[in-house]
Amino acid sequence: LVAGNTLLDMYIKCGSIDCASKVFKELHERDAVTWNSLISGYTELCDFSSALKIFSDMQADGIRPDKVTVLNALKACGGGGCLAQGRLLHCSSHLIEIEVDLSMENAIMDMYCRCGSMEDAEKVFTHSPIVDVVSWGTIIEGYSLQGRFEMVGQYFHDMRMQGMVADEGIFSSVFSACCHVGHVNEARNFFVSMREDQRVTPNMLHFNCMADLIGRIGHLADAQKFLESMPTHAS
């Protein structure tokens, strides 16, 4: 069983979903891991409807979904923008004796964000007994995707107030929001704070957003100077 699952996983990691599904069909024994691998394989390829189809096949086959199953299914719902199905998962996961821990809460929030329902995402966030940098990042990225810069700033501020340190991912979302709405000065402030207060090393994406913004207001020489100040080893 483990050998079969390992083989299946190998094909998925290589991107050969066809070989993977062939292996899947030939397996005479399948457990939750087998199904989970295939669901995540389709999700990785952005074939969300196939992923959700496998998810329902799994249940039809009498295999009980575990935590990983639900995490993968939530991701597929988010990717496919299937709000109704995602909501159903959210509501039923409590019932089918799956513990709703932090990673589950975060996945649920992410699903709502991608489905465009920030209201639901915020509700989950607010009611979470504990949140981490991923939770904050999920909400911030959610607002960033919607171009809601004021909310990005708000949540970033709240996060700092609670003593949470931002990481590279948070700043990627923040800069992308700045870029989206063309807020140069705000971005500058974030850039300075990133290095001085929070000791996050700016990466290439961060530098690009900054240069784009500076260039956009016509300060091409500044933008160039800025890019030249970028360390060559920046990742």
Add this chain to the structure above:
RNA sequence: UUCUGGCGG
């Protein structure tokens, strides 16, 4: 062997 946020893979 399958596992939550940005970019990458």
